[in-house]
Amino acid sequence: MTCEVRAIPVYTAKDYPRIRQLPGADDMPATWEEWHADFEAAKAERLHRRDFTRAKVLIRPGKFKGWLAENSFSATEHARQLYAQERLDSKRAREEGRRELEKMLIASWQQLYIRPRRVAYHPPDHGSFGLIHAVIAGLFFAWLAHHWLG
Template identity: 85%
Template structure:
């Protein structure tokens, strides 16, 4: 089984001050530039260790505040991480659902090509078949009679 991907919350320079104003977010660096410097250093360290089990998740202040209020949390480092992980897991679940649906559609399409086709069989109506032959026979006799009898 593949290792679980760990979410890393990231912020834009524009959103950072609003997130920093949320209750409990006083453990964050004072400015976005400081946070970004720390983030880049940890990213370089993960690259050096060849640790590719992390994914960036953008945290937007409005949605994050709504999630905090809904769950009665404050914006601590732990809850920021938890929020980012929930978003990442939700996104990956949606992607896996779409891939599974595509697989099902492909299999269904392949099976429809493999199914034997049913051809409707309609036997000829003997009455019309006999009439057709009688007309042809009559024309043939008329032609022969015309040529023999002159």
């Protein structure tokens, strides 16, 4: 069973003022401490509801600013949420790709090294096998004759 995981944009105390300076970010609390208190309250509420379908995504101002410019957005709450979700989805897709690659490598390794290999069976050539026995038997009889007959 899979569930949709929603991203929650989070910020470090050092980066928060730089993100607040971006155009459109005036809907954010004035200080990181205020934002963090709201974040912790929302987290406690999610824990109380047993809602574990959220994932924190750290927003860095430089990359976020580049993404905003690339997509012609301002740093509104919706844009921050959208950016965080894109980063989360991208990370989860990379992890899923890595898991699939690992499964493929393990399967190929098992085929090569763990599973018994089929080896073609070639019965011995009885003509040369019989000839070898005949030579050995002849030498044995010659040795016996030499010892008996002296």
